Amino acid sequence: MSTAVTSAAKVPEPIATFTATFIIRRFDPEVDEEPRWQDFDVEMRATDRILDALHKIKWEQDGSLTFRRSCAHGVCGSDAMRINGKNRLACKTLIKDLDISKPIYVEAIKGLPLEKDLIVDMEPFFDSFRSVNPFLMVAGPTKDGKERVQSPVERARFDDTTKCILCAACTSSCPVFWTDGQYFGPAAIVNAHRFIFDSRDEGAKVRLDILNDKEGVWRCRTTFNCTDACPRGIQVTQAIAEVKMAILRGKP
Amino acid sequence: MSLIEAPRSKVASPRKKRGINWEKWGWIYMRFSGIVLVVLIFGHLFVNLFAGRGVKAIDFAFVAGKLSDPFWFWWDLAMLWLALIHGANGMRTIVNDYANRRVIRRILLGSIAASTIVLLTLGTLVITTFDPCPAGAHPADVPSFCKER
Structure with missing residues (x-):
């Protein structure tokens, strides 16, 4: 007491x-x-x-x-x-x-x-997010309707880019996005990266083709503004570089 | 089995294949030529300014001697083409990023292309047709080593 x-x-x-x-x-x-x-x-x-x-x-x-x-x-x-x-x-x-x-x-x-x-107005930002097909793309259901198995190593491959909260801090810090509203912007590429390197996904080819566009990843000037701005600490510029290399390889 | 249709999107719609992807090849060119140019330019600077007697060795005869050597001939030719196109592509990129009005963009891109072509032609001409002792030239106008021939 x-x-x-x-x-x-x-x-x-x-x-x-x-x-x-x-x-x-x-x-x-x-x-x-x-x-x-x-x-x-x-x-x-x-x-x-x-x-x-x-x-x-x-x-x-x-x-x-x-x-x-x-x-x-x-x-x-x-x-x-x-x-x-x-x-x-x-x-x-x-x-x-x-x-x-x-x-x-x-x-x-x-x-x-x-x-x-x-x-x-966040619509232009979400438009470019939508256009990279940010959802699991598969040809059809799995055999016996079971889950799609993924090993921890395969999951770790794209772990960094799953952290995105779509706050637009990266895209709106990008000098290319400031001058060219057509550019997809870092956030859209980060979210494409999240699915391109997902072992369960089958739409990598489609997304790589979309990002191989004139306004796609080649507009990135590697200024690292996006990596600096990301509140979740995502290595955005590295993710974009990995997508560039995937386009050159033709597969993730 | 019904899959959800892809959302409405201006880019995801089926697009027709358009020839060469210039943005992609431009990007690859910048990376490739950048690495080669580091070697070429620093090699050039080392040989011209540092090796042997250093910068004092540079005169007409030094340059003439270098251009008559096939090794330096190809070195200089590669440096000229890679560096000029590298620089021009960089300026094209800046214009694409910052020149929004169509007319200004056309003018700027056109002048970059024109000046690149002129400089490449002139440079290649000098490197390939250079003769330190042209036939029929006045003896006072040519370097001293021409008399020894």
Whole structure:
């Protein structure tokens, strides 16, 4: 009983807070002709994330601030945005990892049509994702209707690219995608890679043919922006290079 | 057994086969010529600037001597063609990436192609037809070693 009293008496030290300045690129299509930068001062803790700052702004300062977020824990891929010039997930970027002596710049990801504030139209991104047939392609059912057997080694071959959450951080960091909206972009190639190197899949030929297009993998300039941007740590540029080699070989 | 139809897609639709895949071969060419050019260019720089008496050895006779040797003749010819096409293809890539307007794109690509062809023709002509002691030239205009012949 006495132990409970002493531990209750021990008041946890208040966590230090500080004021961080955020400069957010706002755009309201009903009012603005051009996007404009607006700054907010927010009371933050070192353990807070950029998403917490956006919440605080939306809930306490300006309810019109618009952004996407769903799970808020780095799994759904809704809140990719450009933070201090780098594509990051707002829910995975901690304040303590940023230099708060300077303002923190937050804007929507580049290369996709801006709809409002931090929201872009993701349809062109999903269109190119769709066009690589991102699903298991098989000729028919297996014998006796049994499962398709795969060894751990065969599974490990494409493990890295199964981690993609389709947040568009890679594709919207790609300088080729910025200037050429026709390019498939890293994310679509990553998701093609996931099935091309899957031992159970039989559609590799179709996908390699699609990516051998003028706007396919050959547009990749190996700038590594995508690998740098990926919040899941996928080796995107390596995956693209493996697809290039698969096209040259004619098979995975 | 019914399979789900492939989703609506602008690319996945059956496309007609169009001749040579230039993007693919261009990419392969850049990789291949890049590796060869590293050897060719650094070999060239080493022999011209470092080996023997170094950079002081370079004069008309040095170049003439090199071009009369079949080894250096083929070395220089390979370097000229690989490097010029490598560079031109690189510039074509940049134009394709950044020149969006059709007219400007045409003009830029056309001038790159034209200048490449002119430079390749001129360079090849110099390398293949070079004669340090042309017949009938004024003795004062040709290097000293021509008299010994």
